[in-house]
Amino acid sequence: MSEPLLSIRNMSKIFGGLVAVDDVSLEVRRGEVVGLLGDNGAGKSTLIKCVSGVYQAEEGEIVFEGAPVTFANPMDARRVGIETIYQDLALANNLDVGANIFLGREVKKRRLGGLMQTLDDKFMLKESRQTLDSLQIRFPTLTNPIEKLSGGQRQAVAIARAVYWDAKLMIMDEPTNNLGVPEQHKVLELIRTLKDRGVPVILITHVLPDAFAVTDRVIVMHRGRKVTEKITAQTNAGELVQYMVGAREDAAA
Amino acid sequence: MRKTSLMAMAAGLVLALASQGAEAAEKLKIGFLPGVVDPFYQVMQLGVEKAAKDLGVDVVTQIPPTWGVEAQTPLLDAMVARGDLNYIITAPTDKDQMVGPLQAAVDHGIKVITVDTFLGDGDYVKGPVKFPISYIGSDNTEGGRIAARGLAKAIGGKGTVYINSTNPNVSSVEGREKGFKEEMAKDFPDVKVLGPDYNLDDANKATQQTAAVLAREPNLAGAFGTNVFSAQGAGTAVVNAGLGGHVQVVAYDATKQAIELMDKGVVSLVLAQKPFDMGYMAVMFAAADAAGVTSLPRRVETGFAIIDKENVKDPAVARFIYRVPGK
């Protein structure tokens, strides 16, 4: 087995008196989809925010590509290649697809001998189209504000953005929430495409069928603790539910 | 007297023009642009309209909703852009800032007559601004002196008095402040003058400012409001403080409120200007100038009616109270 891309070691995060994440360790390898399961309040989101630089953990360390890293803010995490797609997608709905994929990292063209710089919308549109094509995402037009797109389509834009900027690890927080069934399928399809391209994905979800559809491994959290870790093919829904509600717990998960 | 001869001339002119009006090839068109909506200018508008009717000229009136060059200039520019006006009768809202915009009107061949307020120093013969045909208004410095004497008398020649005014750099109220202070300094050394505070043509603010001064100066003996809003504010503040009769108020401008306050014993003296005369005479001057009259005086003082408790019921005086028929 290959060297893990990401290792989280003994991480704890405390809010006031509440231990939101309690001594959790996990690893993610290249080309692997890991499901992070748990009920509301299990600590999944807090754990992930510590990895993506939103929160700073009190204890534990993060090792990424073999080197320990610390993230003071989300940009630090993105810089090393950890892209997080939250439920709200962090897209500007009033801008078009190209503008969103390049948001904050716009490509500029020099004009008048460098005296001023204008946006190179043509280039950004071309690159956006290529990326979407490579992910087999097709929109009729890329120049409308994305508020006119469906939820699944916007999810796809967010994923395309991460892919374009060479995400080494993708974290997705409940990506199928609020989507229609066909769109859920397409998002899961995209996760498989990412896996095929060698980009590992941490999929946070409480929807078990989603987890069984795409993950290689699942980790279940309950009340801030990691209660089990299973190969997806070697477990079943009934077993996982027991872990999720706290009825079962592995000794040294 | 100068005034009577002027009036005689006016009467003659009216008759001459009225008979001539019918055959005039092109009707004279005059724009009237006062300073702001208030009873003073509304009465002036009555004078303008009456003269226009008597003389058979057309008048286009625009009244700025608030006082200031930024409110007055766009209306002025639009009047100039009409392209059909021969004269503009206006009360400049600033004696310096309105020079440019009015010069632009002159550049387009429109002649300017200023009423109530003037441009520059008001001397259109020797002063810095010469283009207006004439200034027709009160001798505001003299008005300020009259107000000073009236107030000094009412408070017994000593004590502290306060001036509330509208805007700085407006020729009319500036003259009133100046005359008031000069007269007090010269003849009433025992009267101490505070202010002026500027209410920017807002009666509420004038009330507030006067109330604050009343609180600060418990021995305040009198107040001078230099125009409609200032006098309203000063009077209201004195009434609100329950000091009616203890603090004497002299009001410039004979609004109905000022007269009511006089009835209540708050206001001891009201200086009525003659806005009707100003408006009427300005139209007359325009008509005369158009007819080729070359010896129009460059400055006409329309005088005052001084109203106090004794004469307020006298019809000869009461006719100078600003009355605007309801629209």
Next chain:
Amino acid sequence: MTERASRLALSHAASPPGVLTPAQRAALFLSRIWAWVFLAAMVLFFVVAVPLTTGGSVNFLTVRNSQNILVAIIPVLLLGLGQTFVIIAAGIDLSVGWVMSLASVLSALALRGVFNSGVPLFPSVLVGLAAGVGGAAVVGFVNGVIIAKLKVPAFIVTLGTSFIVRGVAYLMSENTTVIGLPSGIRAYGNDALIYHIGGEGGGLYFLHRPEVSGELLRRMDIILPYPVVVTAFVVAWAMFLLHKTQFGRHTYAIGGSMDAAVRSGIPVDRHIIELYMLSAATSGVAGFLSTLRYTAGSAVIGDPLLLSSIAAVIIGGVSMFGGAGTVIGTVIGALIIAVLTTGLVMLNVDAFWQFIVVGAVVIVAVLIDQSRDLIMARAGGRVRR
């Protein structure tokens, strides 16, 4: 689901969510261009009504009147330009009118001081410009820092600074007005690129005012006064900035989703500070131009302008919720207000009607903006906000 099937599913969903009917499409189109249509209709109305009511002696569509309208929109437009950026970024700047006043006072003081110390007129005017715009930008910087760094709502901050700025302008001026400026600046504030005298004995003159009088003077049209030219440059620059540069893109992004902008690594705090500096700076230009026009600095010059400028921005289609709007829209909005004022004066209608019409148009503008979302929602699309 096979890959083919899932792709079919997406491409089905991707055809615009809920196709618009032709009627909805037409309504949507109209909702985008209504301000243009309204402006055109209003001009048409005045073109017909003005000669009718004046017996043909006055015409609305004249060179002189067009120039007059261009001059009249300057302060409202310049105040609205910076405001356009700020509101697109979901902010608001209530201090613009008073910043304009402060800039007027500062530019007058600087211009007078420098000129009186022996500097020639033109450089003195430039110093006046720098002082006005620079002083304004300082206020904008303070606004921006308090809003961005201390997280105080923009409404409160700019309300507060507008009072402070007002007081400072009064104190710095000499009783609200700064006079004694070199009389030569009147030419900068009122002269024009082109003079045209139509008819016999007339002609075309460039860059200098022909020495004529009487009938010729009456026929002279003053075309493109310098302040109009300066304002046109500022408008062109603002269009470029908003629609062609990264700065503009980030402005839209912040207004569309502050969260997305932050997480995309846009330096949001710095950008907000720059936005308020920009807003103050265009107000500063307005103050400077008013100093030239009136040959005096005035601490009250911008008093009545705040609400008109915001009205122009809203009529122009900038969403008060941020994220949408254009510079040209604000120009149209300012034009609508100016055309209305001028037209009503020409019709000899009370100037107060202007308030009623502008107020109604502002509300209609917002209703149309909302109806756009409604049409989209009916058609099954997503609704912003």
